[in-house]
Amino acid sequence: MTATDMHPLRQKLPEGTVFDDLDVLEAHRSDRATFCPAGTPSVLVRARSTEDVATTLKWAHENRIPVVPQGARSGLSGAANAIDGCILLSLEKMDEIVEIDAEEQIAVVRPGVINGVLAAKVAEYGLSYPPDPGSRSISTVGGNVATNAGGMCCVKYGVTGDFVRGLEVVLADGRVMRTGRRTAKGVAGYDLTRLIVGSEGTLGVVTEVTVALRPAAAQPLTAVAFFPAIADAARAVAGYLGEGYRPSVLEFMDDPTVRAVQRIADLGFPDGMAGMLLVQSDRGEAAPGDLAAFERVARSFSASEVVVADNPAEGELLMQARRLCGDAHENMGLSLLIDDVCVPRRRLVDLVEGLGRIAERHRVQVMCAGHAGDGNMHPVVAFDASDPDETVRAQEAFDAIMALGLELGGTITGEHGVGYLKRRWLGKELDEAGLWTQHAIKNALDPHNILNPGRVLPDPGCGDFNENQRADFH
Amino acid sequence: MTATDMHPLRQKLPEGTVFDDLDVLEAHRSDRATFCPAGTPSVLVRARSTEDVATTLKWAHENRIPVVPQGARSGLSGAANAIDGCILLSLEKMDEIVEIDAEEQIAVVRPGVINGVLAAKVAEYGLSYPPDPGSRSISTVGGNVATNAGGMCCVKYGVTGDFVRGLEVVLADGRVMRTGRRTAKGVAGYDLTRLIVGSEGTLGVVTEVTVALRPAAAQPLTAVAFFPAIADAARAVAGYLGEGYRPSVLEFMDDPTVRAVQRIADLGFPDGMAGMLLVQSDRGEAAPGDLAAFERVARSFSASEVVVADNPAEGELLMQARRLCGDAHENMGLSLLIDDVCVPRRRLVDLVEGLGRIAERHRVQVMCAGHAGDGNMHPVVAFDASDPDETVRAQEAFDAIMALGLELGGTITGEHGVGYLKRRWLGKELDEAGLWTQHAIKNALDPHNILNPGRVLPDPGCGDFNENQRADFH
Structure with missing residues (x-):
């Protein structure tokens, strides 16, 4: 055309x-x-x-x-x-912040509003919009809703869906529907808001989002801990949370990731550590106590060094390390396959140890960073895409990581969504009745299968969607 | 038979x-x-x-x-x-607590487990299961899931659905489906968990529930404030929350309710007040400051008396007043119609003032108590059911209250569900495309309409479900 x-x-x-x-x-x-x-x-x-x-x-x-x-x-x-x-x-041009109601602590936005733009705007009112995917400076609220995006704040505040009160949605045939409410609670009919959140554009197109806001939290305090053994870092996560602490951030980075970050911004982190945890508390006067407890727990799990930032600015510098992970990985000059498994917290240790075995078996580099407090990790397979054999091994490693996540009682995706990439894995995570139900809902709401067909769910009637997913795509 | x-x-x-x-x-x-x-x-x-x-x-x-x-x-x-x-x-006999995993902070229960039994059990592990409907001592977790039940804790902790991670559900045709996950996050496929929560037995029958738990909060401190003008009590709610406080409880009781409570348990509350607010903070060392701020705000809205409990035991006594509301209303020897509207917080003042006009217009008694912090109020129409004329007026008042809730930008039900009672009102709250979508999902998952037919949604094909709802029922 x-x-x-x-x-x-x-x-x-x-x-x-x-x-x-x-x-x-x-x-x-x-x-x-x-x-x-x-x-x-x-x-x-x-x-x-x-x-x-x-x-x-x-x-x-x-x-x-x-x-x-x-x-x-x-x-x-x-x-x-x-x-x-x-x-x-x-939907990028539908980027209006329609309303900020500071008294009710809600905002109404069009889907193209950038997450970080909304966050900055509500901050002017002393409020916060917590969902903070790593892409926050570029990703849209509509996209966040479509994937039910997470972020670093989730360990304390929850994911995008937890902040969505209502939606305007255009159905497959062009009819416009409003779901949900502006009020704090509401149970009038099926929860179509939560059905649409995370449906990745396959059930309707979101044209307006009403989100809940929170009073801005206190400036967080930050600490990092370095561990000679990666398994100890993982165990320290479950140990700290198991004592009842609710940090506002609890992130993990492995040594290859730390070194990749150091290559683009020298933050003075020590060499030769296996893993690092980064923690924040935003509980104001209680924050120093939270971090002291973190230091105690980290040392009890053999942390060799714990640094507690003296002030919020120094803490912000430490947080940069985590925010730079994505750029640092990309800067390595390799192709990347980014996983998104989420496992029970006590299985984090099995996950990080399993990643080592997968890297060895498939002869590819597997790095790892992620939202350890949620058990939601982003193992990254780094490979040379110009090498066909290595590329195949990278794909195999990527799949092996999802299999490991399921084996550990977890899910194939904590926050990135299924999209096209993981749809054949959906059939491994869900049971037959669950898959049938997902299809039944899709068929009911989009009978001609025009909305993002072939994403999340395999095409209806395509038979075995665990194999040859590509064959039915083009 | x-x-x-x-x-x-x-x-x-x-x-x-x-x-x-x-x-x-x-x-x-x-x-x-x-x-x-x-x-x-x-x-x-x-x-x-x-x-x-x-x-x-x-x-x-x-x-x-x-x-x-x-x-x-x-x-x-x-x-x-x-x-x-x-x-x-x-499902009452399916009352097993299958598992409490204190480290992961989750519990797996069968639907017949009494909410209060689960709460007491997890307390032994230093954990809490926050959803606390007024019926907590008798209602089941399965019933709470079916209605997405709320309670007093919601203002800080959220409703039942916010704590449900996964379900086992038997579909209409007897197939068994697992939804959700045990992990903190997960976005694999449509959120069937949240679709089933609140569906009141019309989409499937829940046979197992995996719930998130929290570390037990500190013992709360409690305060009450009495207001000579009911509108001021309502305004104080928005005022206090608008300052960024997040109490663990923020309840309202009007004077007729307080007096009804006093008749079954003399708590020494003053006479002649128009309304009372009851607030708790469970933020440990920060709690006294939270309550001092509440006192300041309440007095700025003309509270005539503010009582801050000196210790948790005294606070518990004050909480009894709120917990006795239901019994106190029932003890009046009248029939009751209990509404459940939820409005934006700043419209609470319009709601309580509107209730007075509705009582006057329909010549029935309308009392009110509720979860003011959420804007979720339970106006109660008390009437003599042996008087046919008064009964009709009571029904009219009940309907007028829902109409008022919608007019104020609220919902017909914050936590009790639609059931049979409010299904014709669902058509007033939802738009046409929304109702169509609700029906499409019901038809897809329960094609023979055997699961609790005629509840939540009107029977399929019954035409105008806003009128003569009873005609199509029997």
Whole structure:
């Protein structure tokens, strides 16, 4: 399709909304996932209103055209990758903060608002919007809702879904639905809000989000602990939380990750450690006691060094180390496959030890950082994609990590979502009745399977979705 | 049906599971809702295992027999009332605490476990299970899950659904499904856990619940404040929370309620006040400061008396006043219609003032107590049911209160559920696309409409469900 061969949506949508220039389409073909195919879209719609979204979906529904909703395309599971012939439906331009109600402690935003922009705005009112995915400075609230994104704050404050009170959603056929409420509680009918949260654009397109805010917490205090044995770092996590502490951050980084960070910003961390924990408490006057307890627990698990930041600014510097993990891994010049398993906290030790065995068996590098306090870790397989054999081994290691997560009583994805990348693994995590139910809901709400088809769930009727997932994709 | 006319389920289920004695059936016909019809069941199944539930549903599905799941029948919306010819499926005997994992801070329980029994048990481990509906000493975790029950703790800790990590659910056709996870986070597929929570037995029957626990909080400190003007009490709620305080309890009682409580237990509360607030802080050393701030705010809203309990025991005595509200209302010798509206906090003042106008207009007594911190109030219409005219006026007042709740930007039910009582109001709260979606999900998961039909949603295909709801019921 070219600009002269006018796309039918051009007549239905406002000027400056429909794009079919090849370079624009090319630039919007994929998110940040590795190993996920990206098809060739027919058109990009940059919606500026709920009506634009409704018009697009109504037309797509009538014409059986797949629609791939997109936010900032910062996702890591391929849920925003183009499908051949699809409409890319970008919500980025719907970036209005509609309302901040400081007294009720809620905000109403359009899906394209950047998470960090919302967080900064509500801070002006002495409030906070806790969900803080690592992508917070670039990812949109709509995308966060689509994946039920987590972050470092979750260990104390919960995930995106815990802050979503209500949604405006455009259904597959273009009808507009409001779910949920503005009030603190409400049980009127099935919880469609939570059904849509995390559904990765497969059940409806979110056009407005009402989120709960909290009073801003006190400036956090920060500490780090270094462990000569990685297993001890993992055990210290369960040990500290098991004593009843509720830190606002409790993160893990292994030594290869720390060294990668040091290469882009020398934070003076010691060499030769196996793992590091980073903890924060935002409980004001109680924070020093929380960190003293952390130091005691860390030392009881053989930490060789514990540093408690003297002031919030120094703590912020330590936090930079964690925030730089992603850049540091990317800076290594290798391709990355980023896992997202979440295991019971006491199994963290089995997870980190298992990662070592997987790296050895598949002869690839596996690094690890993550939200240890939640048991939600991001093992990263780093490999040379120009080496076909190594690439296969990397994929095998990636799969082995998910298998290990399930074996340890965990889940294949704590916060990144299933997308395309892990959909065949969904069939391993869910039981038959659960998969049937997921399909039944999808079929009921999107009978023509136009909404992000082939993501989260395999295509209906495609038979064994644990094998040959790619075969049914194109 | 009589005992000699053997019910077919008797051959399929273990001995001592199937009951059709008329007196047993009669004793299980209804929950605690007012104005909800209770039909005549054909049989009562007291399930003792997931298999019993699966066998029952499979048979009911094949034979198109309605099934009404029951816990302790302490619900207030008629969701557990019998339907003519139905199977009453009691989960009360499935009351095992399967596991308490103190390190992971989770518990796995069968649905018949009494909320208070679970709370007491986890307290032995230094943990807490916060959801605390007023019925906590008699209601079951399964029933709490079915209604997404709230309670006094919600203002700080959230509702039942916020603590449910995973479920075992028997689907309409008898298949068994596991939803969710044991881990802190997880986004693998649609959130079926939150879809089932609050679905009042209409989408599946819950046979096991995995709940998150928390470290036990510090002993709370308690204060009460008395206000000569009810509107000032309401304004003080928004004022205190608006300053960023997060009390563990923030309850309201109006003067008629306080006086009703005083009649069954003299707590020495002053006469002639319009309303009372009761607040707790469980923040340990920070609690006295929280309560001092409450006193300051209350006095700034013209509180005439503020009492801060000197110690936890004295505070517990004050809490008794709130816990006795239900008994106190019942002790008045009148019939009661208990509302459950939830409004934005700043509209509490409009709600309590509106209640006065509704009482006047419909010439019935309307008392009010509730979870003011959440904006979730339980206005109670007290009336003489032997007077047909007054009964009609009571129903009108009950409806007027829900209309007021919606008008104020709230919901018809904050925590009691829709059940039978409010299902025609669901159509006023939800929009057309939302109602369609609710029906689509119900139809997908329960195609023969055997699971608690006519509850939450009107019967499919019954047309205008806002009128004549009773006509399509029997």
